[in-house]
Amino acid sequence: MARILxxxxxxxxxxxxxxxxxxxxxxxxxxxxxxTGSADNIAHLFPNPRFSFIPQDVTNYIYVKGxxxxxxxxxxxxxxxxxxxxxxxxLKVGSLGTHKALGLAKEKDARFLLASTSxxxxxxxxxxxxxxxxxxxxxxxPRGVYDEAKRFAEAMTMAYHRAHKVxxxxxxxxxxxxxxxxxxxxxxxxxxxxxxxxxxxxTVYGDGSQTRSFCYVSDLVEGIVRLLRSDYDGPVxxxxxxxxxxxxxxxxxxKLTESRSRIAFKPLPVDDPxxxxxxxxxxxxxLNNWEPQVLLEDGLRETIAYFQERVSRE
Amino acid sequence: MRILxxxxxxxxxxxxxxxxxxAGHEVIVVDDLSTGKRENLHPKARxxxxxxxxxxxxxxxxxEKIDILNHHAAQMDVRRSVADPxxxxxxxxLGMLNLLEGAREAGVKxxxxxxxxxxxxxxxxxxxxxxxxxxxxICPYGVSKRTGEHYLYFYQTxxxxxxxxxxxxxxxxxxxDPHGEAGVVAIFTIRLLxxxxxxxxxxxxxxxxxxxxxxxxxxxxxxxxxDYTGPINIGTGIETNVNQLFGHLRTLAGSSAPEIxxxxxxxxxxxxxxxxxxxxxxxxWRPEVKLEDGLRQTVEFFxxxxxxx
Numbered sequence: 001m002a003r004i005l006x007x008x009x010x011x012x013x014x015x016x017x018x019x020x021x022x023x024x025x026x027x028x029x030x031x032x033x034x035x036t037g038s039a040d041n042i043a044h045l046f047p048n049p050r051f052s053f054i055p056q057d058v059t060n061y062i063y064v065k066g067x068x069x070x071x072x073x074x075x076x077x078x079x080x081x082x083x084x085x086x087x088x089x090x091l092k093v094g095s096l097g098t099h100k101a102l103g104l105a106k107e108k109d110a111r112f113l114l115a116s117t118s119x120x121x122x123x124x125x126x127x128x129x130x131x132x133x134x135x136x137x138x139x140x141x142p143r144g145v146y147d148e149a150k151r152f153a154e155a156m157t158m159a160y161h162r163a164h165k166v167x168x169x170x171x172x173x174x175x176x177x178x179x180x181x182x183x184x185x186x187x188x189x190x191x192x193x194x195x196x197x198x199x200x201x202x203t204v205y206g207d208g209s210q211t212r213s214f215c216y217v218s219d220l221v222e223g224i225v226r227l228l229r230s231d232y233d234g235p236v237x238x239x240x241x242x243x244x245x246x247x248x249x250x251x252x253x254x255k256l257t258e259s260r261s262r263i264a265f266k267p268l269p270v271d272d273p274x275x276x277x278x279x280x281x282x283x284x285x286x287l288n289n290w291e292p293q294v295l296l297e298d299g300l301r302e303t304i305a306y307f308q309e310r311v312s313r314e
Numbered sequence: 315m316r317i318l319x320x321x322x323x324x325x326x327x328x329x330x331x332x333x334x335x336x337a338g339h340e341v342i343v344v345d346d347l348s349t350g351k352r353e354n355l356h357p358k359a360r361x362x363x364x365x366x367x368x369x370x371x372x373x374x375x376x377x378e379k380i381d382i383l384n385h386h387a388a389q390m391d392v393r394r395s396v397a398d399p400x401x402x403x404x405x406x407x408l409g410m411l412n413l414l415e416g417a418r419e420a421g422v423k424x425x426x427x428x429x430x431x432x433x434x435x436x437x438x439x440x441x442x443x444x445x446x447x448x449x450x451x452i453c454p455y456g457v458s459k460r461t462g463e464h465y466l467y468f469y470q471t472x473x474x475x476x477x478x479x480x481x482x483x484x485x486x487x488x489x490x491d492p493h494g495e496a497g498v499v500a501i502f503t504i505r506l507l508x509x510x511x512x513x514x515x516x517x518x519x520x521x522x523x524x525x526x527x528x529x530x531x532x533x534x535x536x537x538x539x540x541d542y543t544g545p546i547n548i549g550t551g552i553e554t555n556v557n558q559l560f561g562h563l564r565t566l567a568g569s570s571a572p573e574i575x576x577x578x579x580x581x582x583x584x585x586x587x588x589x590x591x592x593x594x595x596x597x598x599w600r601p602e603v604k605l606e607d608g609l610r611q612t613v614e615f616f617x618x619x620x621x622x623x
Binding site: 034039040042043044046047048049050051052053054055065305308309312 | 351353493510
């Protein structure tokens, strides 16, 4: 049994991680300030005596009683809608928050895992993206707050690794979807599914030819758990290489929800990446043949069921 | 007695199991752990991890010579029942029928069923509702619970299988599940203890009858002893609206969060409160834990898991 701290544990991916480690018999300490995370995502975990919660902003000094075996740093606004609204908080949690979490890892002699992102590749000039690609990011653009915060967080993580010998792992997370995403978080899945369920037009930005690849959250969580337990300390892409144009994706969701919605086109936002597809050769090699298992159609059905409930609550 | 408690790893079921074991009964818990928790399992109860729709559970009831079937396993999320009525019916109707078939074949002495006074009456017309109140449930969960009662009536008539359907009000307490009928208690408490603002749906004047889980467990114990067949309300007869509930929890959590209202949720009944005269008469039961005391225990439970604020 390990004792694991998850920052951002009440968020979309963080709450799935809390659940996974509790299921494995570990003890989980969750930290969240509920800026974008929600009590609703973790309320069901409280009856478990191995779960505890610290309501806190991780950019402030983090005090945790007792030993820790691992720290997973997942706190950050992570959708464009959120980080455009919270630009300074986004930069702070990526920089100060990562620093504080690394300091705690050093103090507790805990392994540190950073939730990084495919956004470190920016609007990529190579396709698909391998871990050794350095990216094409506009540092002063509106999306730069997230991209640069995560790039800084990676640099800080490697610095602690080199200077303080902290055991570190970096996962570069590509687009992920699944239950516990928020309605209106601005990403493609939580935009399209509720629109389709309500019979509204699905909003496609640009001509819809930009591509995305979507990984189901349980596949991501499995990859993260394997990475944490591996001995590989460089960044590793985790995502699903199956690439779809946003337009194809909109049509698939309309089909699966049996909706009569149509598609409405709107102008493309600034610095929206045109292509995004993970090269997961490295993940396969170092993570014991890790491979996405959940078919897009199956994952979407689960996610649609979740949003159905959310939409009916409105 | 040998008692099989389905859903014995859940919030209410685990409190029932504890009460039975403390009274010296032998308990077998059947739970698929889909919402129940391994941590809730009583060390002295035998545990079988299984879905109540599994034919093996029917066999288990027969082979183990069960005296009493106490049926708490359920899909218990009202909103999920609206979003996915098929799933609700599979678990709550077909799953229950599977158990009843086993109970019939095994010659079980009695079935105690966790029904739902909060939903089987639908939009209430008289307050508090007695067991004679009309039953026009307005959510699939209420329909499936009421259907369970109909089947019990059938088994009793056809096979002389006695039953008690405990029609619960909104149950709250330690180990509270956020998806149950009193889930608002868990959500408000976590938010208040975390310094996050809770939001009250609508004007907050919608009322519920909040009954403490320990009182409910006692009703299950009393139900073992009595010679009675039919539905019995388990509630307090006291209506509490959401604003009052929020006020209690705010005080207990030591918070100064303002009362904030959001949009109303459609399909929520306005008022719900149950008369417990029959429970008093038949079971010798009365609600003992005052709302403030029960909420205090609940807030303290959550407080042990929330640190550093």
